[in-house]
Amino acid sequence: MIALYNFGMSRSTPYHWLLGEQKHFSTNVNVFSNLNPGNEHIIQVLRNSTFEVFIPFLRKAAQAFGVHVNWNLSNYSNAFEDSRFLAYCQTIFFIDPINSNLRLLIEALENRLSEIENESVAKIYFLVLGTREENQLFEKLMNERSNRVSVIFLLQDGETDTFFSERNMVLFGIGLKSEAIQVVARRIFYQVLLPSLFDRPKAIVVDLDNTLYSGVLGEDGNNMLEQSEGQSALISTIIRLKQEHQIMLAVCTRNDESEVRNLFDSRKDLGFQDDTFDFLCASWKPKEYMMEELLRTLNIGANSVIFIDDSPIELLQVTDAIRGILPIEADGSLRISKLLEKIFGSYSWQDSEVTSHMRTGDIKAGVIRRNIFSKSSSQDALLKLGTTLMFEIDSIDSLNRAVELSMKTNQFNFSQQRFSLEKLKELVENKFAHVIVVSVKDDISDSGRIAIITIEISEEQTFISEFAISCRALGRGLENEIFFGALRWLSSTSDRGNEIYLKFRETSKNGPCKEWISSNLDLKANSIIRIPISKVNAFPPKVKLEYRNIGVSDE
Amino acid sequence: MNRHQDNEKIADGVHEVFREVLNLDQSFELGSLKYGESEEFDSLAFMEIVVNLELILGISFEADKLNSLRTIQDFVNYVLQTKN
Numbered sequence: 001m002i003a004l005y006n007f008g009m010s011r012s013t014p015y016h017w018l019l020g021e022q023k024h025f026s027t028n029v030n031v032f033s034n035l036n037p038g039n040e041h042i043i044q045v046l047r048n049s050t051f052e053v054f055i056p057f058l059r060k061a062a063q064a065f066g067v068h069v070n071w072n073l074s075n076y077s078n079a080f081e082d083s084r085f086l087a088y089c090q091t092i093f094f095i096d097p098i099n100s101n102l103r104l105l106i107e108a109l110e111n112r113l114s115e116i117e118n119e120s121v122a123k124i125y126f127l128v129l130g131t132r133e134e135n136q137l138f139e140k141l142m143n144e145r146s147n148r149v150s151v152i153f154l155l156q157d158g159e160t161d162t163f164f165s166e167r168n169m170v171l172f173g174i175g176l177k178s179e180a181i182q183v184v185a186r187r188i189f190y191q192v193l194l195p196s197l198f199d200r201p202k203a204i205v206v207d208l209d210n211t212l213y214s215g216v217l218g219e220d221g222n223n224m225l226e227q228s229e230g231q232s233a234l235i236s237t238i239i240r241l242k243q244e245h246q247i248m249l250a251v252c253t254r255n256d257e258s259e260v261r262n263l264f265d266s267r268k269d270l271g272f273q274d275d276t277f278d279f280l281c282a283s284w285k286p287k288e289y290m291m292e293e294l295l296r297t298l299n300i301g302a303n304s305v306i307f308i309d310d311s312p313i314e315l316l317q318v319t320d321a322i323r324g325i326l327p328i329e330a331d332g333s334l335r336i337s338k339l340l341e342k343i344f345g346s347y348s349w350q351d352s353e354v355t356s357h358m359r360t361g362d363i364k365a366g367v368i369r370r371n372i373f374s375k376s377s378s379q380d381a382l383l384k385l386g387t388t389l390m391f392e393i394d395s396i397d398s399l400n401r402a403v404e405l406s407m408k409t410n411q412f413n414f415s416q417q418r419f420s421l422e423k424l425k426e427l428v429e430n431k432f433a434h435v436i437v438v439s440v441k442d443d444i445s446d447s448g449r450i451a452i453i454t455i456e457i458s459e460e461q462t463f464i465s466e467f468a469i470s471c472r473a474l475g476r477g478l479e480n481e482i483f484f485g486a487l488r489w490l491s492s493t494s495d496r497g498n499e500i501y502l503k504f505r506e507t508s509k510n511g512p513c514k515e516w517i518s519s520n521l522d523l524k525a526n527s528i529i530r531i532p533i534s535k536v537n538a539f540p541p542k543v544k545l546e547y548r549n550i551g552v553s554d555e
Numbered sequence: 556m557n558r559h560q561d562n563e564k565i566a567d568g569v570h571e572v573f574r575e576v577l578n579l580d581q582s583f584e585l586g587s588l589k590y591g592e593s594e595e596f597d598s599l600a601f602m603e604i605v606v607n608l609e610l611i612l613g614i615s616f617e618a619d620k621l622n623s624l625r626t627i628q629d630f631v632n633y634v635l636q637t638k639n
Contacts, residue, residue, distance in 0.1 A: 167616075
């Protein structure tokens with residue numbers, strides 16, 4: 001954490017570089033630098049120029065959040081080929097148009113991108129180091145590509161001149177000054193690497209002592225706690241981020257719960273109170289246990305959680321035990337709020353149909369449900385809860401949410417297809433395809449639209465091209481009900497043959513879907529499977545099923 | 556701080572950058588490194604060292620001089636000459 005360069009540099013953390021306050025990294029990045037690279041990530045780069053110049057910066061920036069990145073670099077090739085291509089890894093096309101025949105370059109990219117779009121199940125980034133005119137040509141190439149493809153222009157107007165270094169072009173094969181290399185590396189970090197390493201945040205979990213205030217509640221008592229300007233800004237920032245982005249806030253602290261509640265009541269001047277946070281986890285258990293408990297309660301993947309704590313040791317213990325959490329070391333400075341803003345700025349935040357209020361309501365309802373499930377069989381429990389599934393078939397109204405579900409669902413999906421609104425509209429308008437969006441409600445809560453199923457029909461076969469369920473609905477025993485509920489409708493429509501085909505493509509995250517498939521459909525990963533439509537009879541519905549837009553009702 | 560101390564500090568800093576980039580511990584004898592001949596001191600490491608020194612010191616290595624830098628002492632001498 002301490003800058004060891006003997007150039008009279010002041011003490012610094014990696015956050016200085018991440019915020020552009022320092023041009024280089026300290027020798028020892030931070031507490032995570034020496035962590036065993038358990039949280040490893042592979043990114044492959046297909047390139048026609050020297051990408052290596054950015055890697056030292058990117059490596060250290062990732063290390064600052066406990067992630068070790070392995071870079072699979074292709075040879076330099078204007079054809080952007082690599083025989084070691086991995087379908088499940090994020091792919092970067094690094095394109096430096098300088099010294100290339102632009103027309104041939106774009107032609108090669110067009111071909112290669114189409115191939116990779118078919119092969120890959122992960123995100124694909126086009127990083128272009130071009131002039132404004134060159135960028136316009138690449139932008140055109142990107143039109144009508146799937147949502148999995150993003151194009152990022154690394155240079156702003158005028159920078160092709162001001163950032164240019166003839167020396168580095170000749171010596172290193174990349175025409176950027178040293179100063180520019182670190183500026184561009186920072187852009188790559190925020191726009192590509194960070195969203196590749198961590199999912200869009202759904203929750204911020206904060207420690208209390210020496211994080212949101214200075215002092216230790218259990219030792220100093222309520223009245224002695226003080227707050228630095230940075231700590232005060234941190235609480236304001238997380239409250240604002242919660243409101244703006246519909247995320248959840250939780251506290252994870254080693255303190256007596258009663259004392260924390262008392263603090264919430266008596267020290268509102270600190271900027272927070274009981275209802276500031278959606279969940280409170282306060283006990284003397286190790287932080288990693290508390291965090292596991294919290295994640296189970298929140299029912300979200302570790303990859304969408306930011307954990308802020310002043311103790312490097314506790315951050316290390318938590319991230320070592322639960323891979324994927326984004327750790328931030330709170331140092332009481334304003335820097336932490338600025339860093340959070342930058343992190344949130346790395347993700348796209350389209351309006352979501354799911355509000356934090358709905359999410360929180362769902363989680364609280366989940367606690368009640370688990371209680372009922374623990375005392376009854378799952379069939380009884382679903383009936384007792386009055387569970388109803390609503391299947392909206394080819395409904396234009398449901399498509400915005402369907403896009404959102406396809407874009408965000410990671411844990412439960414057949415093949416992680418990321419649909420655009422246009423693509424789904426196309427399917428709805430096609431009489432040989434269907435888009436089914438499923439909502440669920442019970443006596444405890446209305447979770448809204450939580451699943452999408454797409455069906456494509458040809459002369460030869462009826463193919464379920466995607467089935468995805470939001471993590472908010474997982475763990476409730478609804479997977480069979482949703483899947484066979486959709487099949488039940490399909491079997492009742494005009495002759496669709498006696499068999500349904502589907503394909504499961506394993507990704508790094510869809511383990512829960514694989515588990516469900518293995519126990520219910522006997523699928524082998526990455527192969528196309530046939531199931532007889534009569535299989536629906538083996539799964540009589542345990543919940544009320546309603547079908548909208550086609551006038552069929554089943555109970 | 557006098558010029559001698561200043562120079563020592565700069566030399567230590569250059570050493571630190573070499574150790575960091577080449578991932579060498581304190582016991583490694585940096586004087587034995589030679590660009591193109593030592594396995595760890597390859598063209599990528601050379602590029603990273605140059606970029607780091609330029610960013611930290613705010614100096615710029617001249618292209619024709621870079622070609623003649625082979626050892627850590629060459630780098631120290633160049634940096635001292637530029638800084639002084």
